[in-house]
Amino acid sequence: MNGVRPQLNCNICNTGDIHINGLEGPYTMVLIDGMPIVSSLGSVYGLSGIPNSLVERIEIVKGPASSLYGSEAVGGLINIITQKPQNASRISADLMSTTWGEYNADLGFSLNAGSKASVLTGINYFNFQNRIDRNKDDFTDVTLQHRISVFQKWNFERKESRLFSLAGRYMYEDRWGGDMRWDKRYRGGDEIYGESIYTNRAEILGNYQLPFNEKIFLSFSLINHDQDSRYGTTSYIANQKIAFGQLVWDKKWGRHDWLAGTALRYTYYDDNTPGTANAGGLNQPEKTWLPGVFLQDEITLAAKHKLLLGFRYDHNNIHGSIYTPRMAYKWSLNDNNIIRLNAGTGFRVVNLFTEDHAALTGARDVIVEGDLKPERSYNANLNFVRKMHFSSGAFIGLDVTAFYTWFTNRIVPDYETNVNQIIYGNLNGHAISKGISLNTDINFINGLKFIIGGTIMENTLTENGQTQQQMLTEKFTGTWAVSYKIRPLKLSLDYTGNVYSPMRLPLLGDLDPRSPESPWWSIQNIQFTYDGFKKVELYAGVKTC
Template sequence: MKQYILTLAVLILTAQFAFCQKDHSDAVIVGHVVCKGEHLPFVNVVIKGTTIGTTTDETGHYRLVHLPVGKLTVVVSGIGYKTSEKVVNTEADKTIEVKFDIEEDALGLDEVVVTGDKGASKRTESPVIVSSLSPALFSVSQSAVLSESLNFSPGLRMETNCQNCGFNQVRMNGMEGPYSQILINSRPIFSGLAGVYGLELIPTNMIEKVEVVRGGGSALYGSNAIAGTINMILKDPLTNSYELGASTSLIGVGVDGADDPAVDYNVNFNASVVSDDYKTGLSVYGFYRDKEAFDANDDGFSESTQLDNTTVGTRFFHRFGFRGKLAVDFFHINEERRGGNMFNYPAHRADIAEQLEHKITTTAVSYDQFFREEDKLSLYISGQKVDRASYYGVNQSLADYGQTDDFTYNAGAQYNAKFMNSSLVFGIENTHSALEDEKLGYYDKEKDIYTENTTVSDQTSNTVGTFAQYTYQFEKFKLSFGGRFDHYSIKNKAEDPDHALSDKSGNVFSPRVNVLYDVLPELQFRASYSQGYRAPQIFDEDLHIEASQARRVIHKNSADLKKETSHSYMSSLDYNTKIGNVKIGLLVEGFYTQLNDAFVKESSEPDENNVVTRLRKNAEDGASVYGINTELNILPSRDVSIVAGFTTQRSEYEKAQEFDTKSFLRTPNNYGFITLDWDFAGNWCLNATGNYTGKMYVPYYGNTIADPVAGELRKSSSFFDLGTKIEYTTQLNGASVKFWGGVKNIFNSYQDDFDKGKDRDPAYIYGPGNPRIVSFGIKIGNLL
């Protein structure tokens, strides 16, 4: 299929080169954008139905040149402001002035989102609730990487799962990380292997915003979207700009019983340049992080890993004529991490070492072509290569070095059509993944032989999917229905017979129905039903090994593992109003997901080498996840913003599983967040954040109980992680400079019973991912 897609792309591009307008029309539009008498810098100004666009400059003015001649619709939009449109008639060799006076949209009701229906629409017009994480939230939450900000969206909770390597995952609506589809610019190329540590590798300075859709999304995005989707939208070059920042953090300041504070350095930059006619643009970005390991209980073994991350990337676009646009993305992440002890020695000299080196390279090419007024054809191909060198070992073992190579690509075509009262999206795409994991050979002193490399896993998976969704707008009622048909094929082979799996293939149809009803101008009701599935393939934690002197834990799939399917139901009330000068938004969302043939894990007895195997298999009677998400936005004035969210939920198997319990482990029934942003005086701003994590059941296989093999189930405490930040912004020769300082986890609400020593249980870790952290930094740029 990809050959046809690429051929079609070449034909379209050839046509564009041949027929795009060669003569400049000299039709020009100039103007400004104001709100309440103040000029607004860096808001978007585009021509509807074309790829032509720019932003206002630092003074709030804009200029569009060499425009089509005739009737055009100019659209102005920006975060925190309502979208405004004006129809104008352009003429050759003539300049006209178009001024905009727009209104505030502090609650984000007019924000354009793309993830809900694979097409751009206003948040209030989307039949699916879409939550957004913006650069403003990244700043408020002091988030250098994506994982640090995901706790501040309803239904999401980040957790750390290993003291040695820092493996973390995001849980959405009470379900583990593999139940959520991670997208980059709406493409599912963030593989399971990349997902093990990937959310901690993505720097926030490369992200324009993150869109979150909770609930089953497989009908549009394929497998692994049972809990929902997280879509990272990368920054687009829209104007000439630059930004440079640096920060230093001290991890574990004033923590009793801890080693000295660990230091975390960060440096980042962004720059973009756009041609005078706005037809070509280029942005570049970079990020460097050097973080020391942190030992919370001074036993010589890390609770937080050592990190060294360098990320560089670029985005390029070129517009062909007025309706065609080519975009190219590229970024490369080079990250090294290590946990355990004896950091100054090679990994195999330590008592325990989990060491990873990731080289992640991502490339994407897309072409958009507008037809009629707003119809759009998109052709795309994206790929991600993960090169991972690893060591999961104990007792100075040379046998535990490994090499994993993973390549995933997604290619497809999509058409969005808009009619008088309806819209249609349909497309076809192919997602392919190839993963090979090897144990590297070494010299065995006892046997006086050199062992050869052993292939632990060699898997290829391919999914061809077609999807379609039709949406019809009545007066106050919007109905959206559609589905996706996937054919998946998974082939496995390995030299190690204990890891060899049978081939799998199947056909899956995933329907989806969404309803939006405007009960009142300020009150919206939504309801949805969707099906989803997870194919029986290798997932992220399968290639993650928990290591201690006492035992090692590896993960594998049952030979007869079959796909897991889901039925997801959601309904919500979204109320947005104004009481006096106070703007209030309240979202209440209920969810229920039934999992059939749910994946569960069964642990074996340790073998002669103290290796425990956790086998993924299908539960006999499935499981269910249900609960309520709430989100409250309060804006007493232009200078104060308060956002709070809370989730109460239950996640249970139909029959008891590990430790004779039905409850999902490591899953609190209650969790939530709060953020405060207050511009309290002139150029001064005060931020505050809070995260609440309720009690949860956590398995323990450590050295303080009589039977570490059988383990015991413990109930954790609840935690409230409070943080604050203050910043000051001033002008410097046309640029802005921002100084800031902050504290995370002020009261050190942090786990206090970590297992100790070389035979500890490294997976016995829960609650907030970091102790008290003191940070300070500086930024300089023209977009601050």
């Protein structure tokens, strides 16, 4: 997906996240079946261990969506839609191994539990225990990992096809990297350096349509995340509990399609860092209540014109009232040409230590300047879609989007004022994320398909009248996927790749010999798939790391 980039923040312990249009992972909200995994930890770990066999599709929305989804949907959101149990295969298995010694298994099962219930179960298992040191620096080149995740979803049949579903997921992960001589005897000690992270995460999601003539839905989620991390002698022990409930009323009335609702989120967060210490240095877990209401109206102005107006009000017990309006306009010139204009706002309450790996692993002291205020953003984007059908059966689709986001109260780590410190504070100025992206789909009747995209963007910070590029953000990204189906041989070829421009990197002062910018770099993969068997598909390929 053009403009969406997974980032590995630590080559030793494999902490990662997903960037949308150059914004860091905590600005991305992760949802499963439309339910927000509403936590900063969820943005980092929410995608890990979801069995591929259960995923029907993944939807990505770029840009702020806080008016509908609340906090943390600032850069965009990723919605993982799981299969319905009644549509899934009875048994499915996807087994994969690599020459590096990675082993991955995805297992799926579906069954009917009586006449009115169906169950879908998925298991993901990943194991990599091969210590590799190609650059001969006596440190692991790739993080060793051991992960298991179990997901189960229940659908219940009700009168008048009303919705009722329950789902749960549990994930355990053990990963480490560091000195090649390290083992668990040295965990947390200073004799041999290693970074070791244990993660326990449990989620319960539910959606229930109330037994009324009106379409009223109650959805909820409960999440518990325990993390035990040791970076040498530095420890990060954290627990986060989140309870979320939302009541939504969907009503069509003439030219209006109303969506109204109320939501309540409670967050408990505790760790062993200064982030949860009071002025006296004593531990004080964060307890945050965030009730809110929202209203959205999609108005059909004419046959080819639609206008969407939305507004959300939340009240944070620490930061007070938060308003997030939204507007969207759609003009369908004809069946093949569509123009969309969107504008909205976003907000995010930050917990530093769930997000910034550098604050925990380096030798720098962490300094927090004053009481941090929530970040706010103001966004607008213009989108044009054109579809072209040819008499030969070929198809070309074009999608062009220009986007612009203005941030206030942006919280940015300062690595440069003092090379021995990381200083956190609200930006005394503003930040801007802007750019333009172009995507094209090209399909031929002979089985050849192209998906090509590119984004030119700029993410800048302006403080005290000076503007500079934000660290670890590229100015250009490109993606492509080429697929070809050789039907007589029942063989498919897929060639995918991406390319990224240089990024600004943090240095340890003027004497640091490293380059202040990364080079141009690209990841490219090729895969062959044979589906000549009745119920078995074989694939093989080469991936770059």
